[in-house]
Amino acid sequence: MTNEKRERQRANRESSRIEAAREHQVAQTRRRFVYGSVLLLVLILGGAIFVLTADDDTDTADTGTALDSADSDTPAPTDAPTGSGDAVDTPTPAAADCPATDGSSDRTVDFAGPQPICIDPSQTHVAVFDTSEGEIRVTLDTESTPLTVNNFVTLA
Secondary structure, rough: OHHHEEEEEEEEHHHHHHHHHHHHHHHHHHHHHHHHHHHHHHHHHHHHHHHOOOOOOOOOOOOEEEEOOOOOOOOOOOOOOOOOOOOOOOOOOOHHHHOOOOOOOOOOOOOOOOOOOOOOOOOOOOEEEEEOOOEEEEOOOOOOHHHHHHHHHHHH
């Protein structure tokens, strides 16, 4: 009889050990699910915050850009005004270094010094972006940012 009792005790200990291992496995699976869900929620919230706070005012496009000059086809090079006391190297007008307005010149992206002013800051320039959703027209502010507009017009 003693042997039967010991066998039952051994079987009960084994079933208790198996049940504890199963409960541990269930708890570990539940813990992984909770951690994964929290991580996924943090990633989704982070992505939503990034998308909502992203700067939508970009001046670049993947497909065809064209520039229109509202006042004339051939802008005359002029000096760009600088702010008082600014230590900015102001490019000098150099019509020989300016690209042709019809787009037939080779593209130049490397300059020995500051890029020459090739636009007339008194003219209005409009950038036209042709996208799959239609045409986007952006008026370039030559009064406030003549150097930026010059870079955009001559490098585009």
